[in-house]
Amino acid sequence: MSAEGFFRLADRLWEGLAPKEVLFCGLDGEASDFVRLNQGRIRQAGAVHSQSLDLTLIQGGRQVTGGCDLSGDPAADLALAKDLLGRLRERLPQVPEDPYLNHSETPSAGEHLPESSLPPPAEALAELVAAAEGLDLVGIWASGELYSGLASSLGHRHWHAGASFNLDWSCYLGGDKAVKAVYAGTHWDPAVLGARLDEVRQALNVMARPARSIPPGRYRAYLAPQALKELTDMLGWGGFDLKSHRTHQTPLLRLVRGERALSPALGLHEDHARGLLPRFTAEGFLTPDRVDLIVGGAYRDCLVDARSGKEYGVAVNAAGGSPESLAMDPGEIPRGEALARLGEGLAVGNLWYCNWSDPNDCRITGMTRFATFWVEGGEAVAPLSVMRFDDSLYHILGDRLEGLTRERELMLSADTYGGRSSDSCLLPGALVDGLTLTL
Amino acid sequence: MQQLADTARRFAALAPAADYWSIRLVAEESEHLEVRQGVAEPSALSLGRGAMVTLVRNGGVGYAATSDLSDAGLAAAARRAGDWAEAHARLGLFDARLYPRSGACLDYQGPVVEPWGGMGVADKLDLLQGACGALAIDDRIVDWSAWLGHWRVNQLLVTSDGGCIAQAWEYTEPGLMAVANEGSQTQRRHGGGADWSQQGGLERITACALREDARRVADEALALLAAPECPTGHMDLVLLPSQMVLQIHESIGHPLELDRILGDERNYAGTSFVTPEMFGTYRYGSELLDVTFDPGVPGELASAAADDAGTPATRAYLIRRGVLERPLGGALSQARAGLPGVANARASGWDRPPIDRMANINLEPGTESLAGLIARVERGVLMDTNRSWSIDDSRNKFQFGCELGRLIQNGELGGLVRNPGYRGISASFWRSLDGVGDAATREVRGVRNCGKGEPNQSVYVGHAAPPCLFRQVSVFGGGQ
Numbered sequence: 001m002s003a004e005g006f007f008r009l010a011d012r013l014w015e016g017l018a019p020k021e022v023l024f025c026g027l028d029g030e031a032s033d034f035v036r037l038n039q040g041r042i043r044q045a046g047a048v049h050s051q052s053l054d055l056t057l058i059q060g061g062r063q064v065t066g067g068c069d070l071s072g073d074p075a076a077d078l079a080l081a082k083d084l085l086g087r088l089r090e091r092l093p094q095v096p097e098d099p100y101l102n103h104s105e106t107p108s109a110g111e112h113l114p115e116s117s118l119p120p121p122a123e124a125l126a127e128l129v130a131a132a133e134g135l136d137l138v139g140i141w142a143s144g145e146l147y148s149g150l151a152s153s154l155g156h157r158h159w160h161a162g163a164s165f166n167l168d169w170s171c172y173l174g175g176d177k178a179v180k181a182v183y184a185g186t187h188w189d190p191a192v193l194g195a196r197l198d199e200v201r202q203a204l205n206v207m208a209r210p211a212r213s214i215p216p217g218r219y220r221a222y223l224a225p226q227a228l229k230e231l232t233d234m235l236g237w238g239g240f241d242l243k244s245h246r247t248h249q250t251p252l253l254r255l256v257r258g259e260r261a262l263s264p265a266l267g268l269h270e271d272h273a274r275g276l277l278p279r280f281t282a283e284g285f286l287t288p289d290r291v292d293l294i295v296g297g298a299y300r301d302c303l304v305d306a307r308s309g310k311e312y313g314v315a316v317n318a319a320g321g322s323p324e325s326l327a328m329d330p331g332e333i334p335r336g337e338a339l340a341r342l343g344e345g346l347a348v349g350n351l352w353y354c355n356w357s358d359p360n361d362c363r364i365t366g367m368t369r370f371a372t373f374w375v376e377g378g379e380a381v382a383p384l385s386v387m388r389f390d391d392s393l394y395h396i397l398g399d400r401l402e403g404l405t406r407e408r409e410l411m412l413s414a415d416t417y418g419g420r421s422s423d424s425c426l427l428p429g430a431l432v433d434g435l436t437l438t439l
Numbered sequence: 440m441q442q443l444a445d446t447a448r449r450f451a452a453l454a455p456a457a458d459y460w461s462i463r464l465v466a467e468e469s470e471h472l473e474v475r476q477g478v479a480e481p482s483a484l485s486l487g488r489g490a491m492v493t494l495v496r497n498g499g500v501g502y503a504a505t506s507d508l509s510d511a512g513l514a515a516a517a518r519r520a521g522d523w524a525e526a527h528a529r530l531g532l533f534d535a536r537l538y539p540r541s542g543a544c545l546d547y548q549g550p551v552v553e554p555w556g557g558m559g560v561a562d563k564l565d566l567l568q569g570a571c572g573a574l575a576i577d578d579r580i581v582d583w584s585a586w587l588g589h590w591r592v593n594q595l596l597v598t599s600d601g602g603c604i605a606q607a608w609e610y611t612e613p614g615l616m617a618v619a620n621e622g623s624q625t626q627r628r629h630g631g632g633a634d635w636s637q638q639g640g641l642e643r644i645t646a647c648a649l650r651e652d653a654r655r656v657a658d659e660a661l662a663l664l665a666a667p668e669c670p671t672g673h674m675d676l677v678l679l680p681s682q683m684v685l686q687i688h689e690s691i692g693h694p695l696e697l698d699r700i701l702g703d704e705r706n707y708a709g710t711s712f713v714t715p716e717m718f719g720t721y722r723y724g725s726e727l728l729d730v731t732f733d734p735g736v737p738g739e740l741a742s743a744a745a746d747d748a749g750t751p752a753t754r755a756y757l758i759r760r761g762v763l764e765r766p767l768g769g770a771l772s773q774a775r776a777g778l779p780g781v782a783n784a785r786a787s788g789w790d791r792p793p794i795d796r797m798a799n800i801n802l803e804p805g806t807e808s809l810a811g812l813i814a815r816v817e818r819g820v821l822m823d824t825n826r827s828w829s830i831d832d833s834r835n836k837f838q839f840g841c842e843l844g845r846l847i848q849n850g851e852l853g854g855l856v857r858n859p860g861y862r863g864i865s866a867s868f869w870r871s872l873d874g875v876g877d878a879a880t881r882e883v884r885g886v887r888n889c890g891k892g893e894p895n896q897s898v899y900v901g902h903a904a905p906p907c908l909f910r911q912v913s914v915f916g917g918g919q
Contacts, residue, residue: 046501064482139707439838
């Protein structure tokens, strides 16, 4: 659906509103191609075209919300939207007034249409299959257009649309010995794909050496940005949202209470200005360029969505309570020197399946996965069999954090639950003087 | 369902030439009501509908999903599916003539005694207000909520071979949560059906004792604040069905998925320590371990007449007396692997293609009462309600955490312990199974957020299990 089509639909809905009714309309859509690969060949290929409308009907301090799939045909979609609106109108008198109802009263407008250059997906797939000749490549190609819109009967009108691709893959030698890689963006370049495949082939040379098994214990470790992302993703699970803080559920409770500390080198920020996500919330609020979450290792601000903002009397600064555009401050270690600084220990390329071991102590468990190597004399000498870690972030990003790399990596989410994600994060690598392996 | 049938007829009239096609139409309606700290959250209603078109042509197979159910929209979807079928024919992993064809005609209607619409929104909110209020028993309860969810799915699968499978599922899901805090210790407790989902209507509210369970939930959250940490060491472990669900799910269900064994999931969900040659001989667990794929348990989350590729679903043993018998693979995976399987090609919605999933994976009852299991423990811990799960990509090295633990000493149940967890290795853990509860102790539960697949899919899967006793497991508590 185009911006014009969405705003026309919304305008037609305003026509039927009662004098004191307020209506917010949100639209999310995608026209995506998804191709799964296994053994360097197409396992499953297809396309998904979807668009869904969300309505919030407000009157007299009450609100009800609802959503429906749209077809793309203007007349049919107007009928679907009117039917949904009618059902919401029937429900409105049955719900009590909502003390935490919170929406923008100030009309605003905006449009964000970043440029892109994508090949026909079938062409890109043919290039990939040819370039990966001889590799046991498994993964997914996802590409196409994503769009989001917001309109309200108060006058809000926003549109955010763009096309992108995300090739998320790994190459296997056998068993669970593999190297993972990603190529994602808005401008496809076969030369970049070729370079990434060359890097994978080089890493596979080390991976081909006999795997080393090490006993549980505490080891020095270098966490690549992709591995660090798994840990910051865990922090995003209740670590920063205002409601979790006010109800003492945040895993950073002991940091906030002053009982535990993070490294003074640690800075975390929600970087709304990165521009990959809409700058408007469903309630019509605009997000600031940046929210400082942790500065110098100390807690600074929470992410505040509209409902929590009203409940606790704090200004709205995010669409939800979890980071969507996280950035970590860089450090001083040149990335090329990270393994030399490590000396002996683990070079962890990826972590996997993290979960809270004890959230009261910010303790996380998870697995090493893909390219994780044993390092001696600053050189990766052998792949490591997968190991389970169980450790607190107050150690990993606290008293055992030796430093962060100067270079950071921008990672675009490959998540597709409920649609292609536009989340991203910008992270350095981390050198840690002790990661506890348990199994 | 009539509207879906009309749409399928329109598609059949305009379907392009193909060796085989199917259209899977899905109409969904869901609703969520919640009261948190005495305040009703915004009432949320959702209506979804769309079509998944699959086309097999010239040795290739492709799919296209669309929410545009007009003739033009369906025709466009068929063209896109055809384009991808052509690409698959050139670059595919397998010959699409392996793709399963279905001519089955079946119906499934999930059990509903009291329809969701039999109670108004205001009455449901009143009920939730009462349950929520009953959680607020102490100032140390810092967050509390009660909710009711409802999800109705109508699905029609029609194929060019004359297949026509109409299925309707309905879920009513009550739940409670209390969060207790004192100083820097926070404990959560769930109940009222929060982790006890089944198919059904409003009768699930009574079955889950939504209102009546509130006091227990709040009391236990408070008691956990003062409880000692779970001890660390190797000891016996009794898992209640609320944790057995995750243990079965992660370390039996996922490793047996045939698409993992075939390597399809290696980039995301992972592979499996199970290999094709293990079926028929491999000792997965002790003699007490019997595990079935059972689509016929009334009310279990994934009970159905057929899977989403049109294969009729029937009960089968996966593990019998501890020996591995067959994988969880749908018809396509069976053809690719040359192994037997079950009807488990499932999709999360109209916008995703079917892949190998768990459906209902159940651990069959044994002969002992819960008291009998506890009586055989000299030193151990009983654990209740999963709160944390983690396992490696081969589904071998796992670690789980639970909301509540109780010490067991000399065959007697003792006091609470907090932050209980345990870890182990699938390949050896099930061999330490030394006691299985009887039919009276079995509970029909499941998991509502099983994630897998590229593109990602989250589905409901059912797990029925009794409590079980495991010997000499590595157990631990919280803290640094």
